[in-house]
Amino acid sequence: MDKVLxxxxxxxxxxxxxxxxxxxxxxxxxAIFMGFSVENSMSIAFGSMxxxxxxxxxxxxxxxxxxxxxYATLPVSKVKMVIGRYLFAAVIVFIGMASxxxxxxxxxxxxxxxxxxxxxxxxxxxxxxxFVLLFCIQFPLYYKLGYAKGRLVVFIPLMLISAVxxxxxNNIKDTAVWTKLIAAAQWVEAHPQGFAAVVFLAVVxxxxxxxxxxxxxxxxNEY
Numbered sequence: 392m393d394k395v396l397x398x399x400x401x402x403x404x405x406x407x408x409x410x411x412x413x414x415x416x417x418x419x420x421x422a423i424f425m426g427f428s429v430e431n432s433m434s435i436a437f438g439s440m441x442x443x444x445x446x447x448x449x450x451x452x453x454x455x456x457x458x459x460x461x462y463a464t465l466p467v468s469k470v471k472m473v474i475g476r477y478l479f480a481a482v483i484v485f486i487g488m489a490s491x492x493x494x495x496x497x498x499x500x501x502x503x504x505x506x507x508x509x510x511x512x513x514x515x516x517x518x519x520x521x522f523v524l525l526f527c528i529q530f531p532l533y534y535k536l537g538y539a540k541g542r543l544v545v546f547i548p549l550m551l552i553s554a555v556x557x558x559x560x561n562n563i564k565d566t567a568v569w570t571k572l573i574a575a576a577q578w579v580e581a582h583p584q585g586f587a588a589v590v591f592l593a594v595v596x597x598x599x600x601x602x603x604x605x606x607x608x609x610x611x612n613e614y
Contacts, residue, residue, distance in 0.1 A: 398475025442487020448479035527601035
């Protein structure tokens with residue numbers, strides 16, 4: 392476990408030269424502004440998104456500066472290096488989500504709106520799960536194709552899925568599919584613990600499968 396933590400810490404150290412205090416102040420200001428001007432939950436979305444943007448930095452820097460050669464000389468197995476990178480990504484997304492949540496509460500207090508911690512926790516957890524699932528899709532492709540090619544391969548399907556989802560979302564009202572979605576939402580509202588358990592299990596399975604795929608693909612790389 393110590394080796395995994397060390398691998399995650401190594402990825403974290405690669406960000407130190409790129410994440411400056413003035414950047415964090417700027418991000419916080421934007422998050423608070425979004426919480427005021429749009430919805431308070433947008434601060435959580437923005438914070439989570441910023442965290443998610445940083446999770447791919449180790450891949451980008453390793454490819455640009457040929458750091459994979461350095462990683463190969465370290466006394467850490469590739470399996471632990473991969474798991475450490477997933478741990479790093481989860482921590483970074485969590486920090487972004489938590490920061491966004493704090494900014495959301497701050498915006499509510501300043502705007503004199505009631506602070507519903509239950510809604511904030513559910514919203515924050517939803518964004519955390521969504522971005523964890525996203526990097527579980529991205530990472531195996533980065534290990535297989537490299538950052539430059541993998542980013543393009545990931546970006547195009549996500550844009551297509553978003554476009555299709557937006558189109559379908561605007562055209563399924565008053566249809567049988569819409570009725571089923573309403574019924575599903577009612578079930579979730581009536582069984583929040585059961586739904587949370589299903590989501591947790593899905594996330595765990597997704598992470599395990601993604602790590603397994605990344606380890607296999609990483610083992611095929613020649614450094």
